Every structure is written in structure tokens, then in C-alpha cells.
Amino acid sequence: MVGFAGYDMPVQYPSGVLKEHLWTRAHAGAFDVSHMGPAFLTLNAPSGDDEADHRALAALVEPLVCGDIAGLKPGQIRYTLLLNEDGGLIDDLMIARAGWPGGGLYIVVNAATKDGDFALIEAATAGEASLTRADDGGLIAIQGPQAALVMAEILPGAAALGFMQTARLDHDGAPLIVSRSGYTGEDGFEILVPAALAEAFWTRLLADERVWPIGLGARDSLRLEAGLPLYGHDADETVSPIEAGLDFAVSKRRLKALDFPGAARIAAERAGDLARVRVGVKVLEGAPAREGAQIADTAGAVVGQVTSGGFSPSLGAPIAMGFVPPALAEPGTALSVLVRGKAQAAQVTALPFVPHRYVRKP
Amino acid sequence: MRFTKDHEWVQVDGEVATIGITAYAAEQLGDVVFVELPALGKTVKPSDGLAVVESVKAASDVYAPVGGEVTAANEALSGTPETVNQDPEGAGWFVKLKLADPAQVEALMDRNAYETFLGTL
Numbered sequence: 001m002v003g004f005a006g007y008d009m010p011v012q013y014p015s016g017v018l019k020e021h022l023w024t025r026a027h028a029g030a031f032d033v034s035h036m037g038p039a040f041l042t043l044n045a046p047s048g049d050d051e052a053d054h055r056a057l058a059a060l061v062e063p064l065v066c067g068d069i070a071g072l073k074p075g076q077i078r079y080t081l082l083l084n085e086d087g088g089l090i091d092d093l094m095i096a097r098a099g100w101p102g103g104g105l106y107i108v109v110n111a112a113t114k115d116g117d118f119a120l121i122e123a124a125t126a127g128e129a130s131l132t133r134a135d136d137g138g139l140i141a142i143q144g145p146q147a148a149l150v151m152a153e154i155l156p157g158a159a160a161l162g163f164m165q166t167a168r169l170d171h172d173g174a175p176l177i178v179s180r181s182g183y184t185g186e187d188g189f190e191i192l193v194p195a196a197l198a199e200a201f202w203t204r205l206l207a208d209e210r211v212w213p214i215g216l217g218a219r220d221s222l223r224l225e226a227g228l229p230l231y232g233h234d235a236d237e238t239v240s241p242i243e244a245g246l247d248f249a250v251s252k253r254r255l256k257a258l259d260f261p262g263a264a265r266i267a268a269e270r271a272g273d274l275a276r277v278r279v280g281v282k283v284l285e286g287a288p289a290r291e292g293a294q295i296a297d298t299a300g301a302v303v304g305q306v307t308s309g310g311f312s313p314s315l316g317a318p319i320a321m322g323f324v325p326p327a328l329a330e331p332g333t334a335l336s337v338l339v340r341g342k343a344q345a346a347q348v349t350a351l352p353f354v355p356h357r358y359v360r361k362p
Numbered sequence: 363m364r365f366t367k368d369h370e371w372v373q374v375d376g377e378v379a380t381i382g383i384t385a386y387a388a389e390q391l392g393d394v395v396f397v398e399l400p401a402l403g404k405t406v407k408p409s410d411g412l413a414v415v416e417s418v419k420a421a422s423d424v425y426a427p428v429g430g431e432v433t434a435a436n437e438a439l440s441g442t443p444e445t446v447n448q449d450p451e452g453a454g455w456f457v458k459l460k461l462a463d464p465a466q467v468e469a470l471m472d473r474n475a476y477e478t479f480l481g482t483l
Contacts (some may be wrong), residue, residue, distance in 0.1 A: 017418040018393035217392075217419050287396045287416050311395040312416050318396070339416065340398070 001087065001237050002216070005111035007035040020356065021313040024184060024222055025354075028144035029214035030205045030218055037114030038134040038177075038192050050074070054097055057105055060125040064239060066260045067086050067095065068251035075099030077164040077181055079247050082109075082117060083239050087170040087262020087339035088237040092229070096166045106166060108139070108190070110231050130342065138198025143188030143222070144359065146210045148339065149151060151178075151189055154204060158189055163223035163358040180359065184219075185226030185352055187359045224319060225312050227280055229350030233291060234278060242269035243323065244279040245351070246324040276304065276323040280351040281335065283309075283318035286344035289337035296336045296343060303328055306337060314354045324348070331348070363451070366427045371451055375466050379428055379455035379459045382475070383415065384390035385393055391417040394443045399435035399456060401455055406430065408466060415446065428466040430459030441468050 001008045009032075012020060023029060041061065046053045060248065067080030076299035077096040081089050091113040096106040109117040114135065122131050142150060151158040157169040160181040168175050174197050182188035193201045203213050214222075218231070229235050235244045240262065242250070247270070254260050255267060283289050288311045295304040309320030328335065333348040364372045369387035373380045373476040379381060388394065389437070397415040406412055413424040436455050439445060446454040 011390065011419060016392045021418075221418060287398055287414070287421070291420065311416070313418065 004216065005035055006109065006235075006296045006324040009035065009219045012215040013213045013228065015212065017215070017221065018313050020212060020214045020218035021221050022319035023212045024144045024186065024214055024218065025146070025314055026210075027213045028142055028146040028150050029184075029187075029218070030211050031141040031143065031214050031219055032081055032138070033141050033190070034135070034137070034198065034204065036135070037107075037109040037111060037117065037340045038122075038139055039107045039109075040098070040104055040127050040134060041107060041120060042130050043122065043133070044127070046102065047061070049281050053104075057129060058276065059123065060128055061095065061105065062254070064120060064124055065093075065095070065258065066250045066254055066263075066266070068253055069095055069097075069105070070252070071251075072097035075165045075167055076163075076180055077166050079249055082259040083241070084237055085208070085235075085261050086264040089231065089235045089239050089241065090120070090237060092231050092235065092246075092249075093117065094179070096179065098168070099166065100168045103168070104180075105196075111154065114230055118151055129337050134192060137195045138201065139194040140183055140189065140193060140202055140205065141188060141199070142205060143182045143184040143186045143212065145186060147186065147188040148203065150208050150210055153208070158253075161189075162185070163360065164185045173196070176201075177355065183188045183226070183228055184222040185354060185356045185358075187227070187357055190231075196224065202341045208273065221313060223311055224308050224310060225314055225352065225354040226356060227321070227353060229261070229278065229321070230308055240266055240269055242274060243276055243278065274326050277326050277329045278307070278321055279324055279329050279351040280353055281306070281309075281337065281346050282349045283320060284345040285335055285345060286318075286342065287345070288341045289320045289339050289346070293320070293322075294338040295324055295346070296338060297328060298334050298336070300336075301341065302338075303335070312353060319349075320346075364427070364470035364472060365479075365481060366425070366470055368425050368427075370424060370427045371465055372427045372470060374464070375459050377459050378433065378466040379430065379467065380455050381412065381427060381457045381459060382455040383424060383446065383450055384476070385450045388447050388454070391415060391419070391422060392461070393418050394446040396441050397436075397446065397456065399437070399439070400432045401437065402432055404430070404432045405462075424456060425469055426459070428459065429462040432457055433464070434458035439441070455470050
């Protein structure tokens, strides 16, 4: 067990990081992510017109983020970014438009940043909307190619969800918020469970022999292989969405309107005025290059730094992510990583390292 | 075989000491994915960094339990680092040293003392 954002978290269960990782890629892994920050934002005086109420809520939240919240359909989830005035990331988060009456927006932020995030959202919506934290309950993820088969037996409604859709489903008389989403690159679900039911739900998941419990170690290696940034490591308040390689999270409508924090910087970066960008790096020899390792060009000049790195169980080789100048960001570019003073050959690689297998609805 | 509180083991044969990490250490590290070994001819003093063992989780230093000159490194570990987990106190050895001072070995724990020490952790 280790301390993590004020919570005691298991790094691994008895089978160990490597086996947990490979099991999740082949079967299904269960992750206790109750430390994260789920919350609901609802209008204080809803009109009862679902579309109008959603637009009103979106108008309150959009000034904080670069995503298209107004355009969310009922039940749709969007990955978006909270930005500071300089266009740096305050956090990355999920915002969903609840598909159930009066549900408002369902928001999930990172554990270490949740108090600050919630304070920002409350300040921006004060008087108009109310934020109800739901981080006193359980948030449980199940990820992997067999996740949908497992969930179909426990919560029959879950399998009908498309990727990045959420629904409220009854289970043993209690409402669960079930999202088809995750952070491993696999198909899967994230389920908000009332505290009183959380342990029973976790136990029920693990009773299925296809499901293993997965600790922080494999959670990190899975998201690293999936090329997904970890806030506080691959992104912080100095990093813009474009630098982080999260261009897809900047709404075209919002970029045209320049109506989010730091929009001018982000527009300039989109136009090519970019100092650094997050890339995937395959380490071709030697030890894993971990967070903080320097990245050098072929002439030996330091050009950047590893922000996440380790051993990829799926590839059987070390992989990393880090920032380099755009001129060195093309996949195939030869670089080196400096580990304990030794330069090891490395190469820029397209992300993700391991293909995503999100479920696509026809 | 002798042991340190940092969970290295030493097996002496004449003036050569073979060094590795204990089964307890291998278990704690988890799946070993890389071992960085010293160059032949390198001279180390007790407690100097001797090798680095990388598991999926983290990198950990392995210290020289005794002083001497590196005469062999287990190059097989570069292709099969998992040997450290499978046979930590045998085929998973790291380094052979030509002992600078055999008396340094005597100062280390024997297996009984090491197991007693493990019981306190």
C-alpha cells in the first residue's frame, strides 16, 4: 500500500504488476478508483425544458474548459480540460450530460486536484447551479476485452452503452451511474456506486473468474501503453492542450470563438508557434527511462525530458512519453534517453504504443 | 552464504565472492525487467553502488556487501532478467568480485541471523 492523493492505495495485488497488466489486456481487470472526484452539477432553477437547461448549464461551465459542452447529447461523455488564463492545464476531466431527468452534468476529475477543481466550478456557477460531490461513494472501473461480458451479467443495461456514453441503471434497488469509458485503452466501464453498496459490488465483480483486481502499478503501465497522459506528470499548469498532444480536446467551435482561457496561445500553437510537444518514445536498448530522465538528440544535446516511463508488459520493452521540440516529434526520429548518465538509443513512436480497443457502435 | 540488511547475498569460493539479491528482495521488487551490471575491472568498496535492478515498478540500487574488483557479471540477465525472480539465490546472481578483504564477509549475517532480521521487518 502507498499513499496517493491522501488515500491508501495498493500498488499491486498478490499476482504482481506484470501479470495484472497482461490479464487486463486479455480478460478483465477491476480498479478501485474511488479516490477520484465524481460530482453532479445541476441548475438551481431548472426550466424543465431539457435542451434549454443543458444549454444553460453548458454556458456556465464552458468558460472553464476548451471542450464543446453545449453540443453534448443526453448520455454523452466528453474528455475535456480545465485551463488557466495562460492556457495551461489545471486538470483533465470527464464531463457528461446526464441522460436522466434533472441529472445535469456528471463530472469526474482527478484525485489530487479535486478540491481545487470543484472550487473553480463552484465559483464559476455560483448562484446559478449547485455542485454535489459524489466522492463519498465508490468509483469502480472494469476494463478489458471481457469487461462487457462480465457487466452484461451484473447490469444488463450496461452492454447497450456505446463508448463514452453514460446511464443511470438500477442495481439491487440502488441507482448506479455507469459510464462506458476508462483509461487503459481497452473497452470497459466506470461505475459510481453508493458507499453502502460499493464493497458488495466490488466483491460481485471479483466473484467472476474473468476479473482480477488491479493495483496502481498496472493502472499506470496500462495507461502509458495507451499513450494517455497522467495529470501531474505528463501535464501540469504550464502545459497547453496542444503541447500535451490533446488537440482533439479543443473544440473547433470554441477555437473559432476564442472563448476559453488561454485561447490566444492555443490558437497560436495550432498555427505552428509551438515550443514542445508530448511524444511517445520507444527505448531501444538498456534500462527503462523513467520520469525525469533527459532526452537528447543524436548530437547529444538535451532536448527534453521524460514525463512518464517504464516497462511495457505488452511489448516486453521500455517505453516512455516526454516533451521534445516539434522538429524532433516525427515518428521514427532517432533520439537518446539518459539513464544514470548513460545515453541509450531511443526513437519517437506514434501514440498509442498499444492500439486502443474501444467499442465502436455501428 | 552471507547476507546484508539491504538484502544482498554473498557466496564465497576461495578469494571470489558471488553476489546477488535475496529471495525476499526479489519478491519485494516484483517482476524484474532489467539489470544494470558493472564493468569488469571496476573496483568497489563496501556500500558502493554495484548494480541497479529495475522492476516494472521502480529502479533499485544494489550495493556492494564487500569490497573488491569485479571479475564477472551475469550477462545472461540482459536477455532473461526474470531469472532474478525465478532463482534469485542461484542462476540469478549479479556479480563476482575478487575479494579485497575476506574478513569483510565474516562481518555479514549468516542465514539464521538474516531470517531473524526479516522477521523484524
